[in-house]
Amino acid sequence: xxxxxxxxxxxxxxxxxxxxxxxxPGELRDAVVARLDGVLS
Amino acid sequence: MSVRQPVQGARExxxxxxxxxxxxxxxxxxxxxxxxxxFGVTERQLVKDLRVLFMCGLPGGYPDDxxxxxxxxxxxxxxxxxxxxxxxxxxxxxxxxxxxxxxxxIVALRALRSGATSDATREVVDRALAKLEQAAAxxxxxxxxxxxxxxxxxxxxxxxxxxxxxxxxxxxGLVYYVPSRDEESVRVVDPRGLVEExxxxxxxxxxxxxxxxxxxxxxxxxxxxxxxxxxxxxxxxRELAPGIFTxxxxxxxxxxxxxxxxxxxxxxxxxxxxxxxxxxxxxxxLLVADARWLTRLLLxxxxxxxxxxxxxxxEAFAARARETRALYGSVE
Numbered sequence: 001x002x003x004x005x006x007x008x009x010x011x012x013x014x015x016x017x018x019x020x021x022x023x024x025p026g027e028l029r030d031a032v033v034a035r036l037d038g039v040l041s
Numbered sequence: 042m043s044v045r046q047p048v049q050g051a052r053e054x055x056x057x058x059x060x061x062x063x064x065x066x067x068x069x070x071x072x073x074x075x076x077x078x079x080f081g082v083t084e085r086q087l088v089k090d091l092r093v094l095f096m097c098g099l100p101g102g103y104p105d106d107x108x109x110x111x112x113x114x115x116x117x118x119x120x121x122x123x124x125x126x127x128x129x130x131x132x133x134x135x136x137x138x139x140x141x142x143x144x145x146x147i148v149a150l151r152a153l154r155s156g157a158t159s160d161a162t163r164e165v166v167d168r169a170l171a172k173l174e175q176a177a178a179x180x181x182x183x184x185x186x187x188x189x190x191x192x193x194x195x196x197x198x199x200x201x202x203x204x205x206x207x208x209x210x211x212x213x214g215l216v217y218y219v220p221s222r223d224e225e226s227v228r229v230v231d232p233r234g235l236v237e238e239x240x241x242x243x244x245x246x247x248x249x250x251x252x253x254x255x256x257x258x259x260x261x262x263x264x265x266x267x268x269x270x271x272x273x274x275x276x277x278x279r280e281l282a283p284g285i286f287t288x289x290x291x292x293x294x295x296x297x298x299x300x301x302x303x304x305x306x307x308x309x310x311x312x313x314x315x316x317x318x319x320x321x322x323x324x325x326x327l328l329v330a331d332a333r334w335l336t337r338l339l340l341x342x343x344x345x346x347x348x349x350x351x352x353x354x355x356e357a358f359a360a361r362a363r364e365t366r367a368l369y370g371s372v373e
Binding site: 011012014015016017018021029032033035036037038039040 | 336337338340341342343344347358359361362363364365366367368369
């Protein structure tokens with residue numbers, strides 16, 4: 001279960017599109033990827 | 042344009058709570074179904090509201106400070122489903138503001154007055170202001186600070202400079218802050234006139250960067266240099282009757298499908314219409330002046346909002362999402 005902080009940070013990172021990239025932590029990276037996959041699937 | 046439907050957002054709940062307290066006070070005890078019907082919500086929603094209400098009260102936050110609602114009577118199968126609110130007698134007392142509170146309300150009312158677009162609004166605000174100022178003056182010996190109605194001096198100077206440029210038909214070099222992109226842009230414009238709308242002053246100008254007419258809010262102009270060069274376009278100021286935000290030719294009405302997790306945007310951004318859809322989703326119409334702004338918003342909301350129409354916005358968002366996803370390669 002993701003924390004609220006991770007969810008909020010994933011949304012913030014995503015708002016920058018390809019101008020921002022999560023290197024770590026893995027949990028945040030996975031959250032960003034899951035949200036993108038939710039759009040593109 | 043469709044009528045906005047009542048939905049269960051925080052804004053609607055606060056509005057309901059503000060009306061609920063005097064309603065319950067006036068009715069002493071009222072049945073849950075009766076109150077729900079009066080407010081046009083389900084009984085379940087009203088119980089949710091009452092659960093918020095009993096977390097409200099006087100500063101201190103101890104049980105004796107907070108409004109008490111008999112939730113058992115509403116939720117227990119044996120309960121009589123009558124709303125009983127206690128420990129809220131202070132709500133029926135006449136309101137007394139401290140000097141600080143009164144000043145804050147006066148400042149807010151002055152701001153509301155300066156942004157009012159109709160004489161009727163200004164009259165209502167003036168009456169409220171007169172009562173407040175009189176009551177505040179009678180209730181304390183503390184001198185009240187008059188916030189005044191005068192605009193910022195720097196803004197007045199800028200306005201005069203731009204008005205001069207309009208009169209002499211000189212081009213102006215602007216550094217302008219664009220909030221939707223959080224960036225400053227440098228552009229040369231042909232000024233056409235200055236207008237006031239909703240409490241702000243705007244420069245109406247032909248922008249040589251955008252190659253289109255644009256409005257520039259004066260408090261977002263970082264610097265303005267009146268140039269020696271003459272304007273190269275000669276149109277007069279645009280007609281303001283339809284409203285400043287409905288005139289941009291490149292403003293598009295975009296319809297989104299919004300899941301409950303993204304519903305907050307309807308409370309955060311001005312929207313044109315909200316229609317209930319399936320599975321708790323809503324269709325939301327909003328005016329978009331900058332496609333890049335919408336793409337950023339949709340990326341932030343992903344995957345809880347998508348564009349229904351126009352399709353060009355959906356395609357632009359999908360392209361940006363694919364570009365972003367490609368950065369991560371294949372992830373296990």
